[in-house]
Amino acid sequence: MTSRELLYVKTVTEEKSISRAAKKLFITQPSLSQSIQRIENSLGTKLFNRTPEGLVATYAGERYYQVACKILKIYDDFESDIKDINSMKKGQISIGITNHLGNIILPKILPEFKEQCPYVTLTVYEGSTDSQEVKLLSGELDFAILHAPKKDTSPLLNYEILANDPFIIAIDQNNPLVKSAKVMEGYTYPVLDLKLLKNEKFIMLHEDQRIRHIADSILAKAKIVPEIILTLKNYETAQSMAGKGIGITLLPEDYARLTSLESEPVFLSIEKKYTPGWDLCITTTNSSFLSHTDQYFLSLVRKYFSKEK
Incomplete structure (x- = not known):
């Protein structure tokens, strides 16, 4: 029939x-x-x-x-x-994004998106990068906006790199090493030779967090095995503790700009030879079907956050 x-x-x-x-x-x-x-x-x-x-x-x-x-x-x-x-008049999008990226990206994207697609329902999953990748592979998400891993990428996932955000050092302003940093062209903050940190104590995030993965990679390139005296989940707390002289932490430059702390640490840049950064990316699966609405949302992400030429 x-x-x-x-x-x-x-x-x-x-x-x-x-x-x-x-x-x-x-x-x-x-x-x-x-x-x-x-x-x-x-x-x-x-x-x-x-x-x-x-x-x-x-x-x-x-x-x-x-x-x-x-x-x-x-x-x-x-x-x-x-x-x-x-024609993007209706539909549903399931998005994965980390809490911190959601705070940066969604306020910029959503007003323009909702003006064009007022009847599209958005479901936003805010969680760790690893959990988002699991949900992508299970088909629960259409796409995710996250930071790409440094290694061990899944062959089933595609990472479209949008921009690189360098990592910086957060250190107590009274630490003598601050005076060893040098102003260099092309860096936001004075640059500190990373190897000078070999005898310092560190505040690190948990091992399941991508910030920690990147920090470990940077320190490994400088042949530093960090003495970790405090492990946290929240980068803002780590930054605050660094400002109080508890230890030194590494964090993304963009994240450092988001907070206003009672005890502000000094920020120092890291030489580019250590590739001190992570890549903001759009992540999809190899088998992903992206609707016109999905593609429009992602076009706005690229419009506002892509620095790749």
Whole structure:
């Protein structure tokens, strides 16, 4: 029972004539007659009786007509839904993003997005980078905005790099090493030779956090095995403790600008030879299907946050 067969029976029932129905359907009368005959043969029953008033549906024909009307209406509604989704009038997006990136990115993106797509429902999952990657692979998210790993990337995930955010050193302003930092062109803050930190105590985030992965990578390149005296979940707390002289921490430059602390640490830049940074990226799976609405949202992310040329 195809949509074409449903339409043929529906039209013949309404027109009560093969010739009028054929004309309305833009097919030949013999072709329509043969089609109706095939449908009746496949069902094993007649759908129409010939009367002086024209073709009249049998009981089976009337039931076929009722079902055909319902199915064709569902099909038409579905086509309209797809058209609305493709034109971004409606739909749903499931997004993964870290808490901190959500604070940076969503306020910038959502006003413009909602103006263009007011009836699109957004579901935002805020969690760790690793948990977002798991949800992407399970199909729970359409895409995620996160920071790419330094290594061990999944072959099933695509990372579209948008920008690199350098990491910096947060250190107590009274630490003697502050005076060893030098102003250098191309750096936001005075640059400190990373190897001078080898005897310092460190405040680090937990090992399951991507900030920690990047910090470990930077220190490893300087051949520093850090003496960790405090492990935290919150980078703001780590930054605050660094300002109070508890220890030294490494954090992204953009994150340092987000906070205003009672005890502000001094920020120092790290030489580029240590590749001290992480990459903001759009993450999708190899098998991802991105709707027009998904693509529009991501175009806004690229518009405001891509620094790659």
